Amino acid sequence: MRLLAILATSCxxxxxxxxxxxxxxxxxxxxxxIDTASVAMLASLYAFPYALAQPVLGAFGDAFGKARIIKIxxxxxxLCLAASALAPTFASLSVARLVGGxxxxxxxxxxxxxxGDRFPMSERQIALSRVLTAIIAGQxxxxxxxxxxxxxxxWRVATAGATSLALIAFVVTFWQLRPAPGVQRxxxxxxxxxxxxxxxxxxxxxxxxxxxxxxxGIVIFGLFPYxxxxxxxxxxxxxxxxxxxxxxxxxxxxxxxxxxxxMLGRLGFYKLILAGGIxxxxxxxxxxxxxxxxxEMATFLIVGVGFxxxxxxxxxQATELxxxxxxxxxxxxxxxxxxxxxxxxxxxGIGLTGLGPTWVLLMAGVSMGFLGVTTAWGxxxxxxxxxxxxxxxxxx
Numbered sequence: 001m002r003l004l005a006i007l008a009t010s011c012x013x014x015x016x017x018x019x020x021x022x023x024x025x026x027x028x029x030x031x032x033x034i035d036t037a038s039v040a041m042l043a044s045l046y047a048f049p050y051a052l053a054q055p056v057l058g059a060f061g062d063a064f065g066k067a068r069i070i071k072i073x074x075x076x077x078x079l080c081l082a083a084s085a086l087a088p089t090f091a092s093l094s095v096a097r098l099v100g101g102x103x104x105x106x107x108x109x110x111x112x113x114x115x116g117d118r119f120p121m122s123e124r125q126i127a128l129s130r131v132l133t134a135i136i137a138g139q140x141x142x143x144x145x146x147x148x149x150x151x152x153x154x155w156r157v158a159t160a161g162a163t164s165l166a167l168i169a170f171v172v173t174f175w176q177l178r179p180a181p182g183v184q185r186x187x188x189x190x191x192x193x194x195x196x197x198x199x200x201x202x203x204x205x206x207x208x209x210x211x212x213x214x215x216x217g218i219v220i221f222g223l224f225p226y227x228x229x230x231x232x233x234x235x236x237x238x239x240x241x242x243x244x245x246x247x248x249x250x251x252x253x254x255x256x257x258x259x260x261x262x263m264l265g266r267l268g269f270y271k272l273i274l275a276g277g278i279x280x281x282x283x284x285x286x287x288x289x290x291x292x293x294x295x296e297m298a299t300f301l302i303v304g305v306g307f308x309x310x311x312x313x314x315x316x317q318a319t320e321l322x323x324x325x326x327x328x329x330x331x332x333x334x335x336x337x338x339x340x341x342x343x344x345x346x347x348x349g350i351g352l353t354g355l356g357p358t359w360v361l362l363m364a365g366v367s368m369g370f371l372g373v374t375t376a377w378g379x380x381x382x383x384x385x386x387x388x389x390x391x392x393x394x395x396x
Contacts, residue, residue: 003118004127006176007111008134010074013162013169014107015138016145017081017100018046020162022224023147023243024155026232031155032090037349040225044342045094046101047217051338053105058113058331059193066110066117066327067177073106074173078166085159101338108135109334113327116319125264125316129257132312136253141165143250147243196325200332203321208378209314213337215371219364220280220307222344230290230357237293248297252304260312269313270376276309277372285365288358310372317379 021028021042029036061069080100087093111131119127142162149158200206228242237245256263263272283303287296318333319326351360 002176003114004130006173007114008131009169010070010173010177011108011111011131012134012138012141013074013166014077014104015135016142016162016165017077017104017138019139019142019224019246020146020159021046021097022246023143023228023239024150024158025225025228027150027155027239028090028093032093034090036229038090040229040345040349042094042097043221043225043345046097046104047221047338047342047344049098049102050105051335051342053102054109054331054335054338055197055328057106058109058328058334059196061106061110061113061327061331062196062325063192066114069106070110070177071170071174073103073110074166074170076100076103077107078163078170081159081163081166085156085163105331105334105338109330110327112315112319113330116323116326116330121320124319125312126261128315128319129260129312132253132308132315133257136250136257136308139253140247140250143246144243147239147241147246151238151240196322196328197332199322199325200329204382205317205379206321206329206332208375208382209317209321209333210336212310212371212375212378213314213333214340215367216307216311217337217340217342218344218347219284219367219371220303220344221341222346222348223284223361223364225345226348226352230352231293231296234290236290236296241293245293245297245300248300249304249307252301252306253308255301255305256308256312263309270380273310273313273379274372274376276306276311276313277375278306278369279309280304280306281365281367281369281372282306283365284368285362288361288365290357306368306372310375314375 021039025036025039025042028034028042029039032039057069057073077100080096080103083096084093084100087096112128115127115131116124145161146155146158149161224246227245228239231237231242231245267275280303283299283301283306286299286302291299315330315333318330321329321333348360351363355363
């Protein structure tokens with residue numbers, strides 16, 4: 001469908017911009033003469049504003065139109081990527097990533113909300129998985145592309161390339177993405193803002209969804225900024241190899257999107273979540289062996305398959321938490337996801353320093369397995385609880 005292709009373009013760029021720093025942490029540290037631990041925190045600097053902007057951007061999407069907010073967010077993100085490529089100091093790079101993170105928060109969650117507006121629940125998880133394919137492609141481009149280009153020309157050229165793609169996506173989205181016809185809007189008010197989020201949290205499944213994605217953000221994405229560092233420390237590879245290892249996660253996502261219809265048919269919604277936790281947990285535990293980078297890439301593929309089994313299911317559930325305030329619901333989902341991603345590098349940094357990679361990765365594996373079991377149980381237990389009706393509106 002044409003709409004999905006347009007949304008995929010903007011989501012590709014948002015996802016790519018998120019991952020371009022992960023494989024080049026050592027290169028940035030050498031270029032700007034700063035320690036790698038500080039550069040790794042750029043992941044948190046991007047994720048914190050992404051998360052904190054969600055409550056506002058989600059409500060703005062419901063009030064002013066999701067398509068309009070996506071276009072504005074893409075323009076700001078492109079400017080921030082350009083500023084990152086030209087940043088003369090670590091401080092200026094940090095500011096560019098900080099603002100870019102807030103802008104990126106207005107793209108993927110609202111794109112998912114648009115899918116929720118225009119596709120019935122029976123078709124929604126498949127439709128979301130199509131957009132998810134573009135998000136995964138963006139992750140791959142960010143990881144592999146950034147690592148490869150930086151290994152030859154430096155991280156600034158890699159970031160400049162990302163800027164060009166962001167500008168192209170902005171032109172396509174500005175020209176092609178249109179609001180749904182016939183949507184009536186009202187001037188936003190603080191009462192509507194509060195009522196929208198009250199409707200989201202009135203659904204008993206919301207606490208399970210949001211707690212699960214918060215945990216995912218910590219356990220899965222907190223590891224990413226340390227992959228290049230750990231490879232270099234044990235002489236298993238550098239920037240290029242780190243890009244390929246991280247790309248394994250994206251390839252796992254592609255495997256999931258290719259098999260999602262079959263998985264849903266065989267396992268059903270709840271067993272898909274449970275199995276995803278177990279699969280991703282096994283993958284993280286295998287990473288504790290510290291093998292060669294090609295084997296770690298294959299292991300990250302396993303982690304990616306399991307992660308998307310859980311995460312795409314939670315994304316689908318988030319679009320149905322408050323149908324009349326869908327932008328707010330999906331934004332809150334993203335808020336907790338990226339809050340977890342912001343805390344993740346800090347948690348891993350403390351753990352790697354105090355316990356070492358073997359124990360930290362084993363604990364991460366156990367955590368994901370436990371998460372899959374408890375999330376499936378929690379959603380199923382709360383699915384029979386009555387959900388209060390709250391008046392509101394939805395639109396694109």
